[in-house]
Amino acid sequence: MANPNPLMAKSSGTDHADAAIQSALRTLDAEGSGIAAITAALQSDLRAPFVAATDLINNAKGRLIVTGLGKSGHIGRKIAATFASTGTPAFFVHAAEASHGDLGMITADDVILALSWSGEQPEMKNLITYAKRFRIPVIAISAERESSLAKAADVALTLPKAREACPHNLAPTTSSLMMLALGDALAIALLEGRGFTSVDFSVLHPGGKLGALLKYIRDLMHAGDSVPLKPLGTKMSDALVEMTSKGFGCVGIIDGRGHIVGIVTDGDLRRHMLRPDLMTASVDDVMTKNPKTIGRDMLASEALEILNSSKITALIITDAGKPVGIVHLHDLLRAGVA
Template sequence: MAKPKPLMTKSSGPDDGAVQSALRTLDAEASGVAALSAALKSDLGAPFTAASELIGKAKGRLIVTGLGKSGHIGRKIAATFASTGTPAFFVHAAEASHGDLGMITIDDVILALSWSGEQPEMRNLIAYAARFGIPLIAMTADKDSTLSKAADVQLTLPKAREACPHNLAPTTSSLMMLALGDALAIALLEGRGFTSTDFSVLHPGGKLGALLKYARDLMHGGDALPLKPLGTKMSDALVEMTSKGFGCVGIVDRHDHLVGIVTDGDLRRQMRPDLLTLSVDEVMTRTPKTISRDTLAGEVLELLNASKITTLIVTDAKKPVGIIHLHDLLRAGVA
């Protein structure tokens, strides 16, 4: 039986129709983001600051709402706020009228997304916000729309042509909403001094969670830590290196302070007939690179890569308390 011939695919090039279409889409969307940036430097700047302050001072949560494509963007914006230290969740504008208004309290702030600002499903939500005095931020492209006029803060997006050749499918407009939502979330993150440590509490899972583990979570301590005092013969140091399996041995002084390290690289550099009779003092690398227990795993990986080494000793008040190997980062999913 004859084998079927493999399907032939045309290689993409600068004249490929699909590529040209993609480039037009990206150009259109980039022009929308550029217009948004220009607006922030002028008329949009003051309401953006007001929105940031309103959300930052809220006793409750940020309620993001919308429907259609704006709703999809709203869900992502709410997730970004929540993951960067601003309690937030999404309420569908249509579902709000069927009981979900009960999710919104008088301590919350509402961020409503609608390009036109005229969806009828928004009316009950607008009325609810007015009735209970819940601050309302409108993100629309029409400052004279029903939603914008009802809002306490109007984030009016600049007009922009959709990437769709018919200027119909929400593309550029959706990207602009997402970009402005991200800008608000990051402004609040920076304003409240949200640190990588805070970030790690909210992202314990996946690759990101692994990067945000601490050295203390991954290090080997106790008897697993290869250590020898100053004055030790290299023959004994080599036994310690081999038995512990990290390719190195830390050298401590009489106060148990780490003063040096002997690595496989040091052995190669010092290779000579009498190497095993020398003391570690003559072979070791002094003032080795170390990390603290609270160093994030991502930072450990960066230091290993930048220094072109595979092992770091963890110290506390100059005393070695643990050791981390590149393989530990691999097993944890960091590298």
């Protein structure tokens, strides 16, 4: 059997790639339209219920219970995780499992956030009945204003109509993204409303790359005799010995009061390399004055940003102007920050 024409095969492959990209673009366009519809709704019909929902969650004595099933359940799990990681105690209860004992996880101090695109899943009935019995507030996210769920809820967040990205308008795609986006919007509104800071965030994210970024410099810095320091008036030959022995590629220069006033780096050496008296010169004539310094309570992520933006590899840590430590880019790399 003859081999196919290479040019024809290439054309076929190109057509396939083009079709895949066009399909992807149609999907993103459809889902983007869904987000745009929520943006418009938040400035009109969705505005008041959204504010009411944030107030209910913010004023709850207990936790936020997120529930749903099917694709809404998967989205609900992620929404619950986002709330929990941004300062709103939350967890997910599967709507079907709730009728088989999991209702016991929900207390009268909690608030329920129920997700259902149609708002008519029969599995929600027992949960809603339980909520009414114990007067537990319910917030519904649904696309049907007149659905059983929306009517039973204390606050109904009605999503605007949008076509699924699925060409048959069946597979939950756009609708799932809209639910997720609205859940994120609620979580971030609460985060900002309560003044949740990066320090608060670090308490809830001690592991992984996020945990590394949220470490304090005091936990990563070298202190004591490890800090390369020399006083003003030191000969460059002595400063070079200190720089080499400590291995940070720099040496901090202090005045008579012990305050940092300059730094000699590898870059300073290169800039003065042609100077014949470099080794006998004073550090005063070679150093970079008023070097960048940071405090020990700065986050590692902020220190990394300073290193990158300033195109330097080490920072002196000071307390009231006096050097107490040093951190190198390699320290951040080892900690998983960079």
